[in-house]
Structure formats: structure tokens, C-alpha cells
Amino acid sequence: MTDLDTFFKPKSVAIIGASRNPKRVGHVILKRMIEIGYPGKLYPVNPKANEILGLKCYPSIEEIPDKVELTVIALRADLTPSALEESAKKGAKAAIVISGGFSEIGNYELEDRLLSIAKNYGIRIIGPNCLGIFDPKNRIDTLFLPKEVIPRPRAGEVSIITQSGSLGSTLLTMIRKEGRGLSKFISYGNRVDVDEGDLISYLAEDDDTKVIAAYIEGVADGRKFMDAIRYASIKKPVVVLKGGRTASGDRAVKSHTGSLAGRSDIFEAAVSQSGGIIVDTLDEFVDVPVALSTQPPMYGDKVAVLTNGGGFGILAVDALEMRGFKVSPPSRDLMRKLKDILPPYYPVGNPTDLTGDSTPEQFLDSGLLIAESGEYDALFLIPLLGVPGMVPEKTESMLIQLVKNSEIPIVATAVPTTPDVEDVLHRMEEKGLPIYPTPERAASSLYGLRQYGKMRSRNSQ
Amino acid sequence: MTDLDTFFKPKSVAIIGASRNPKRVGHVILKRMIEIGYPGKLYPVNPKANEILGLKCYPSIEEIPDKVELTVIALRADLTPSALEESAKKGAKAAIVISGGFSEIGNYELEDRLLSIAKNYGIRIIGPNCLGIFDPKNRIDTLFLPKEVIPRPRAGEVSIITQSGSLGSTLLTMIRKEGRGLSKFISYGNRVDVDEGDLISYLAEDDDTKVIAAYIEGVADGRKFMDAIRYASIKKPVVVLKGGRTASGDRAVKSHTGSLAGRSDIFEAAVSQSGGIIVDTLDEFVDVPVALSTQPPMYGDKVAVLTNGGGFGILAVDALEMRGFKVSPPSRDLMRKLKDILPPYYPVGNPTDLTGDSTPEQFLDSGLLIAESGEYDALFLIPLLGVPGMVPEKTESMLIQLVKNSEIPIVATAVPTTPDVEDVLHRMEEKGLPIYPTPERAASSLYGLRQYGKMRSRNSQ
Numbered sequence: 001m002t003d004l005d006t007f008f009k010p011k012s013v014a015i016i017g018a019s020r021n022p023k024r025v026g027h028v029i030l031k032r033m034i035e036i037g038y039p040g041k042l043y044p045v046n047p048k049a050n051e052i053l054g055l056k057c058y059p060s061i062e063e064i065p066d067k068v069e070l071t072v073i074a075l076r077a078d079l080t081p082s083a084l085e086e087s088a089k090k091g092a093k094a095a096i097v098i099s100g101g102f103s104e105i106g107n108y109e110l111e112d113r114l115l116s117i118a119k120n121y122g123i124r125i126i127g128p129n130c131l132g133i134f135d136p137k138n139r140i141d142t143l144f145l146p147k148e149v150i151p152r153p154r155a156g157e158v159s160i161i162t163q164s165g166s167l168g169s170t171l172l173t174m175i176r177k178e179g180r181g182l183s184k185f186i187s188y189g190n191r192v193d194v195d196e197g198d199l200i201s202y203l204a205e206d207d208d209t210k211v212i213a214a215y216i217e218g219v220a221d222g223r224k225f226m227d228a229i230r231y232a233s234i235k236k237p238v239v240v241l242k243g244g245r246t247a248s249g250d251r252a253v254k255s256h257t258g259s260l261a262g263r264s265d266i267f268e269a270a271v272s273q274s275g276g277i278i279v280d281t282l283d284e285f286v287d288v289p290v291a292l293s294t295q296p297p298m299y300g301d302k303v304a305v306l307t308n309g310g311g312f313g314i315l316a317v318d319a320l321e322m323r324g325f326k327v328s329p330p331s332r333d334l335m336r337k338l339k340d341i342l343p344p345y346y347p348v349g350n351p352t353d354l355t356g357d358s359t360p361e362q363f364l365d366s367g368l369l370i371a372e373s374g375e376y377d378a379l380f381l382i383p384l385l386g387v388p389g390m391v392p393e394k395t396e397s398m399l400i401q402l403v404k405n406s407e408i409p410i411v412a413t414a415v416p417t418t419p420d421v422e423d424v425l426h427r428m429e430e431k432g433l434p435i436y437p438t439p440e441r442a443a444s445s446l447y448g449l450r451q452y453g454k455m456r457s458r459n460s461q
Numbered sequence: 462m463t464d465l466d467t468f469f470k471p472k473s474v475a476i477i478g479a480s481r482n483p484k485r486v487g488h489v490i491l492k493r494m495i496e497i498g499y500p501g502k503l504y505p506v507n508p509k510a511n512e513i514l515g516l517k518c519y520p521s522i523e524e525i526p527d528k529v530e531l532t533v534i535a536l537r538a539d540l541t542p543s544a545l546e547e548s549a550k551k552g553a554k555a556a557i558v559i560s561g562g563f564s565e566i567g568n569y570e571l572e573d574r575l576l577s578i579a580k581n582y583g584i585r586i587i588g589p590n591c592l593g594i595f596d597p598k599n600r601i602d603t604l605f606l607p608k609e610v611i612p613r614p615r616a617g618e619v620s621i622i623t624q625s626g627s628l629g630s631t632l633l634t635m636i637r638k639e640g641r642g643l644s645k646f647i648s649y650g651n652r653v654d655v656d657e658g659d660l661i662s663y664l665a666e667d668d669d670t671k672v673i674a675a676y677i678e679g680v681a682d683g684r685k686f687m688d689a690i691r692y693a694s695i696k697k698p699v700v701v702l703k704g705g706r707t708a709s710g711d712r713a714v715k716s717h718t719g720s721l722a723g724r725s726d727i728f729e730a731a732v733s734q735s736g737g738i739i740v741d742t743l744d745e746f747v748d749v750p751v752a753l754s755t756q757p758p759m760y761g762d763k764v765a766v767l768t769n770g771g772g773f774g775i776l777a778v779d780a781l782e783m784r785g786f787k788v789s790p791p792s793r794d795l796m797r798k799l800k801d802i803l804p805p806y807y808p809v810g811n812p813t814d815l816t817g818d819s820t821p822e823q824f825l826d827s828g829l830l831i832a833e834s835g836e837y838d839a840l841f842l843i844p845l846l847g848v849p850g851m852v853p854e855k856t857e858s859m860l861i862q863l864v865k866n867s868e869i870p871i872v873a874t875a876v877p878t879t880p881d882v883e884d885v886l887h888r889m890e891e892k893g894l895p896i897y898p899t900p901e902r903a904a905s906s907l908y909g910l911r912q913y914g915k916m917r918s919r920n921s922q
Contacts, residue, residue, distance in 0.1 A: 105806055162772070166772055167770065311623070
């Protein structure tokens with residue numbers, strides 16, 4: 001019962017509650033599975049239809065002529081247990097129960113019936129009361145949010161799990177708007193069976209997932225959850241945002257999901273102890289994983305800032321020092337080397353200011369000198385593209401070359417002045433340079449790399 | 462010498478150094494003045510051209526047949542003093558000196574010559590080494606950044622002053638991308654004459670400016686600056702972001718502008734003492750003024766959260782409590798009133814969760830009950846538009862009605878899921894509801910309203 005692979009790589013999927021009415025959840029899910037190009041066999045189930053969206057429709061799951069590995073159930077709550085049982089009898093190994101109307105409105109008994117069916121038949125359940133799964137690489141999308149309402153992000157290397165569906169859909173928007181990608185997105189709702197611990201353990205083994213990000217209001221099983229984080233974080237970073245960290249927030253969690261969160265400070269200490277990386281804001285939750293998925297851990301506190309905007313450089317230095325980093329001047333030797341390759345009127349130091357006359361080559365050459373000097377533990381780039389010398393295509397290739405040739409982590413902040421510039425920034429990020437719209441957000445992400453570095457050093461001792 | 466009106470409402474402008482070459486600063490500025498529809502008389506000055514962009518070109522300012530009120534000088538540094546002197550002789554009352562190559566590269570003597578000309582003739586100078594002015598209402602734009610490189614924001618009610626040009630152009634992008642507006646944008650560079658104190662005093666009297674936002678690395682005259690803030694903040698909020706708050710940041714300021722910033726903690730305490738509102742991040746610098754320009758000050762610490770996303774509501778409560786706000790449950794009486802008008806399964810409390818079944822009417826009705834109860838000092842809205850009941854146009858009219866009928870401040874956080882939704886959110890903000898993409902940013906803006914409320918209470922005692 002530990003293999004959750006069927007949820008992500010099913011050879012056949014039945015959608016129980018598929019509908020001809022475009023407003024129904026069961027219609028949207030079927031449509032999304034078709035749109036995303038799900039490569040296996042797709043069986044709509046609905047006793048009142050012969051065909052939906054061009055696919056033959058079956059009156060019941062029983063009557064599907066072939067095997068069914070995964071069922072997606074989008075029915076009224078009271079009809080859901082029998083559909084689950086029929087799925088299990090048909091041989092399905094996994095079910096995503098989208099249907100709501102269970103423990104979240106006090107209907108505990110009905111939810112218990114789902115659990116006992118799961119136990120009796122060995123079928124695994126994600127849900128109920130959830131959005132389910134979006135996995136652009138394996139081409140699964142059970143989110144009942146039309147693409148026109150919530151456009152989906154591209155494929156990427158960060159996987160997200162979230163109990164809250166509304167927060168989940170918000171995260172999809174934030175990630176897409178920044179041009180970022182996702183490996184697996186899992187909204188698991190009331191987690192009658194598969195919980196956050198199972199999912200983190202599964203994602204630990206998933207080769208398509210480089211970083212795990214978990215939004216947690218409360219956990220089903222604290223020990224299992226911490227064990228999963230401990231296990232996973234040896235293999236890859238696990239980022240955790242805890243909803244309900246304050247007294248009133250905790251009260252809100254209890255009313256929202258009925259989770260017993262326990263004291264947040266203790267929870268957060270346990271997560272850190274287990275190797276997880278705690279973040280504090282929604283921006284950090286989507287920003288930090290991007291740095292972790294492309295950059296090495298940071299093994300010290302010293303940061304060099306390389307900018308072509310003076311004021312911007314100052315704000316970066318402030319943001320870095322406020323995060324506890326050291327932004328000290330380079331050695332005389334490094335100063336001399338930088339001065340040797342830069343025009344005489346460029347201020348060299350920390351920050352080094354390449355000014356409005358900057359070129360991509362100068363970013364590359366001085367970036368390499370800094371990275372190779374051994375004097376800094378990370379490089380903070382501010383390549384503003386609004387000046388004539390910073391030709392976008394050249395900037396892209398030079399900065400990616402810098403990232404590829406640097407052994408210390410690099411993060412950047414840059415401003416998407418126009419849609420064209422925004423595209424270039426997104427492309428650079430896709431190729432491995434994490435880019436943030438403000439210096440504070442870039443500094444927070446570097447802080448995430450530093451946390452991961454500390455954890456790794458602790459574990460290797 | 463205190464009236465700076467000529468900079469913003471000149472009847473005639475000469476552009477000295479206007480050029481036929483589209484890459485030259487003097488060309489871009491002339492083009493921008495034409496594009497923005499400057500309503501007065503425009504005179505390009507260049508001895509080597511007869512006509513530029515369809516306008517008759519004059520060999521020198523002397524030879525312009527009419528009066529010239531403002532000159533914009535975009536020449537090599539060494540040619541600038543005589544151009545300034547000729548402008549003054551021609552009767553110009555004000556000059557924006559775009560030209561660089563003065564104190565910022567150690568050329569103090571040349572800069573002193575500008576100052577002595579200003580003193581001899583009574584002509585006022587903004588600059589040198591600056592972007593100058595962008596004022597969409599009065600249709601002035603001397604920023605030498607083509608619109609295609611840095612698109613401009615719409616007209617609005619917040620005025621920004623910045624010493625740093627590169628940070629200034631970044632701010633323009635941030636403001637435009639959020640659909641926000643600007644009254645006046647002033648990049649004043651080396652401030653040989655007009656300084657931050659002058660500008661704040663001027664904006665204090667400007668009816669088109671509701672909020673003043675100042676990015677400050679160091680000030681020319683500390684006492685004058687604090688006096689200006691004290692004077693201005695009686696009339697309108699003054700928001701200050703200090704670059705170089707940390708030790709390394711301060712070192713970077715010295716190398717960037719040569720400003721003697723002095724100790725930042727003392728500076729920030731003096732700004733607060735004078736009635737200014739200190740912000741800490743670039744996001745806050747553009748977010749807080751939006752709330753201040755549309756909402757009343759906040760006179761207590763109690764906030765009610767009204768959401769249609771449970772997880773989002775929890776993060777909002779956390780963000781608010783971390784900012785020192787109180788998010789306590791409503792009285793029994795208010796609870797009863799809310800339950801009376803909402804479906805029985807909606808969780809009522811703080812947050813009150815209008816769930817995925819929410820309608821704009823429910824936001825309006827419950828928002829009014831909360832606002833009129835006298836139990837809260839501010840209302841925090843989370844109207845997610847991705848659910849079927851939240852019809853965009855109706856949401857817009859109902860929420861604006863709520864804002865218009867509420868005596869306590871209201872801020873919102875909402876997610877721009879699609880370009881259409883983004884347009885609706887921008888329109889709502891333009892009509893008076895400040896909207897932020899994350900709960901943390903909305904909470905920070907409410908914190909700005911609280912700071913302003915405290916300052917007002919202090920002053921009225």
C-alpha cells in the first residue's frame with residue numbers, strides 16, 4: 001500500500017460522474033484530461049449519456065470492457081461510497097475522490113465508509129473534497145477548474161502538496177504568472193487515506209521532483225509526517241509553509257479543516273529538526289523552491305552583489321544584511337582583478353556597480369572572477385535590461401554561462417519592464433538562473449539556500 | 462525661489478541637445494514630449510538641425526522668437542553650464558539638467574558652476590544627472606527612456622521622488638504592471654539646487670498629489686528635509702523608503718551618491734517623529750501609498766477578515782497577527798446578524814468564510830454589517846474570483862459600493878488568475894479598493910494605514 005504511482009501513471013482512468021453539462025465538475029475534469037493529452041485509456045461513466053466529448057460513455061464502471069487502474073469520482077457525497085466500492089471491485093488500485101460533503105461539513109460517518117472500503121479492498125484514496133492532481137509531464141489533470149478560469153503552469157521540477165484547494169489554485173496562478181513550472185501538484189483535501197506523510201515519502205523517490213513544497217494547516221499523523229520529511233530531505237529539499245502560525249491563525253485552521261495543529265512553534269521546530277525548510281510567506285513558498293531546484297546549497301554567509309543599478313544594489317545589500325548575510329568588500333587582490341577588466345569609472349567593491357554602460361560580457365567576466373575567488377558563498381546579480389548594452393539574447397547566453405560555470409549559488413533580481421524582457425527573464429530562469437522581481441524576494445530565496453546548506457552540513461557531520 | 466510650478470506647468474519648453482538620432486537622449490526626450498501631448502510650445506535646440514520630429518529646430522535658445530519658461534538640457538557636461546546660463550538669460554525660470562558627468566564622477570567644480578548660475582539668475586535646477594519629470598496629468602515627460610523600453614503608468618494620485626534614476630525606472634515598471642497610477646514622478650539626481658526637502662514641500666501643496674512617496678539614500682539638508690516632512694504630513698501621508706539602512710548598505714550609499722546618510726536608525730526615528738511613514742521593502746514602497754491614497758487612516762488594531770477561500774483566510778490572519786493586529790472573533794450579536802443573512806453552512810467568525818458558493822451580494826451585505834458594527838477598525842477582504850458566483854462585473858460594483866459606504870479602511874487581496882480578472886482587479890483599485898496579490902502585502906499596507914492613524918492621533922492631541 002505504499003506505492004502511489006497509479007495516481008500519476010495510470011494506464012486507464014474512469015471518470016465517474018462525467019457529464020455533458022459544461023458547468024459540471026465531471027465535465028470539466030474529462031475535458032481537462034482530453035486537453036492535456038492523457039496518453040492512456042479514458043472512460044467516462046454516466047448512466048444517462050451515451051457519449052461525452054466524443055468518448056463512449058459507460059452506464060457503470062462494471063460495464064467498462066477493459067481494466068481500470070484509476071477512478072476519479074465526482075458525485076454527490078451519498079453516492080460516492082458505492083462508486084468507490086465498484087471501482088475497487090473492478091480492480092482499480094487508486095481513486096481520486098473530488099466529491100465534497102464529508103467531514104468538512106461534519107459528515108464523519110460517510111467519510112469513515114470511504115476509509116473502510118479502502119482498507120477492505122486495498123484501493124488508495126486521494127481526497128475526498130479535493131482538487132486532485134495536476135501533472136503536466138504525465139499528462140494528468142483532475143482539477144475541476146477550467147483552463148480558461150485557472151490557466152495551468154508549464155512542466156517543471158517543483159512538486160506542491162496542499163490540503164487547501166483554494167490556496168492550491170492560487171499557487172497555480174502565482175507560478176504560471178512568473179513563468180515557472182511544476183512537476184506534480186496535489187490537492188489532497190480531507191486525506192481520508194493518503195496524507196501529507198505518504199505524499200512526501202512518494203515525492204522523495206520521484207525522479208521528476210527536485211524540490212517538495214508543502215502547504216500544511218495541520219497534519220494527520222505528526223510522527224509519520226516528520227519521518228517523511230527526515231527521509232525526503234536527505235534526497236531533496238522540502239519546503240514547508242505552515243498556515244495558522246499565530247493564535248488567531250490556529251483558531252482559523254481549526255474552524256477550516258478541523259485539524260489539530262498543535263503549537264506552531266513546536267511544529268516548526270520539529271520540521272526544521274527533521275531537515276525541512278520553513279518559509280513565512282506565500283511569495284517565499286513559490287520563490288524558495290525555484291532557487292533550491294536550480295542552485296547548489298549555500299555553505300556560508302558571504303554574498304557578493306553585482307549590479308548595473310546603483311539604487312537597486314543598495315536595496316539588495318540592505319535586504320541581504322537584514323537576512324543575516326555578510327556583504328563585505330572583496331580582498332585587494334580581487335578588487336585589482338575586477339578593476340583590470342572593467343572601465344576605470346566603474347565602482348568596484350560590494351556591490352560592484354557595472355553602471356548604465358554595462359554589457360553582458362562584463363557580468364560574465366566579473367561574475368566568474370567573484371565566483372572563483374573563494375571569497376564569497378553566493379553571488380547576487382542585478383542585471384537590469386533597460387540599458388542599451390544589455391542586449392537581451394546576449395544577456396541570456398552570458399548569464400546562463402555564468403551559472404553553469406559557477407560552483408557557488410547565484411540568484412538574481414531583475415525587472416520585467418516589457419513583455420519581451422519578461423520572456424527573456426522567464427527563459428533564463430527555465431535554464432537555471434532563479435530571478436525575482438524585488439531584491440527582498442531574491443534575498444529570501446538565498447536564505448532558503450542557506451537553510452538547506454546548514455541542514456546538509458549538520459547531516460554530514 | 463520656492464515655487465516649483467514651472468517644472469510641472471510650463472507654457473513653453475526648450476530641449477537643448479535635441480537630436481535627430483533616435484538613440485540620443487535629446488531625441489528620446491523630444492519624442493516623449495510630443496507623444497505625451499505636451500500642450501504648450503516646444504522648441505528643439507540644436508545648431509546642426511533645421512527640423513526634428515516635424516518641429517522647427519533652433520540653433521540656440523537665444524534665437525527662439527518667444528519666451529521660454531523651462532529648458533531641458535541634455536548635453537555633454539562641459540557644454541551644460543553655458544546652456545544653463547543662456548537659458549537663464551532668455552528668461553527661463555527652471556531647468557531640468559539631464560546631463561551627467563558632474564559630482565557623481567568627482568567633477569565637483571563643474572557642478573558648482575551650475576549652482577552659482579542658479580543663484581545669480583534665480584533659475585531653479587532639477588538635476589544634474591537625473592531622469593527629470595514624468596507627469597501624465599500635465600503631460601510632461603523628460604525621461605530619456607523610450608516608451609517601448611519602459612512603458613509608463615497611467616495618471617494617478619501618488620507622487621514619487623527618487624534620487625536614483627535606475628530605481629526610479631524600476632518603480633515605473635512595478636507601478637504600471639500592477640495597473641496603478643502616478644501623479645508626479647521626479648528623479649532629481651545630484652540635486653545641485655532643488656532637493657528632497659523642496660520637492661516634498663512643493664508636493665504638500667499640490668492638489669493632484671494625495672500621497673508623497675520618497676526613496677531616500679541620503680539627504681542634502683537634514684533639518685530642511687524633516688521640516689518638509691513635518692509640514693507635508695499634516696496635509697497628506699509621506700512614505701519614506703531609506704536605501705542604506707544596514708552597515709553595508711550605508712557603505713554602498715556612500716560609494717553610490719556620496720551622500721552622508723548618517724545613522725539610519727536615527728534618520729528613521731526622525732522621519733517617524735516628523736510624521737513620515739517608514740517602509741522596509743520595494744513592494745511596500747509601491748503598495749502602502751495605494752492604500753493611503755484611497756482609504757481613511759486606521760485608528761485601532763482590530764481587523765475583520767472576510768474571505769471566500771479558507772486557506773487564504775488563514776494566511777491572512779497569520780500575516781495580520783504578525784504585523785501586530787488583533788483578529789478576534791465578533792461579538793455574539795454580530796455573529797447572529799451575519800448568520801441571519803448567510804447560508805447556514807458558512808463558517809462565521811474571524812475569518813468569516815463565504816466559501817466557494819460566495820456571491821458579491823454576500824460580500825457587500827456581510828462587509829457592511831462588519832463595518833457598521835463598530836467592533837473592528839479595518840476590514841480585510843479576500844474575494845477570489847475563480848468561483849462561479851463571483852461574476853466579475855457584479856463583484857466590481859458590489860465591492861466598490863462596500864468601500865463607498867464603509868467608514869473604516871478596507872484592503873483586499875485577490876489573485877489575477879487571467880488577464881480579464883486582472884483588468885477587473887485593476888479597475889476596482891482605480892475606483893478606490895486597494896488590492897494586493899498576497900495576504901502579506903495587503904497586511905503590510907494596512908500597517909501603513911495604522912501608522913498614519915497613530916500619527917494623526919498623536920498630532921490631534
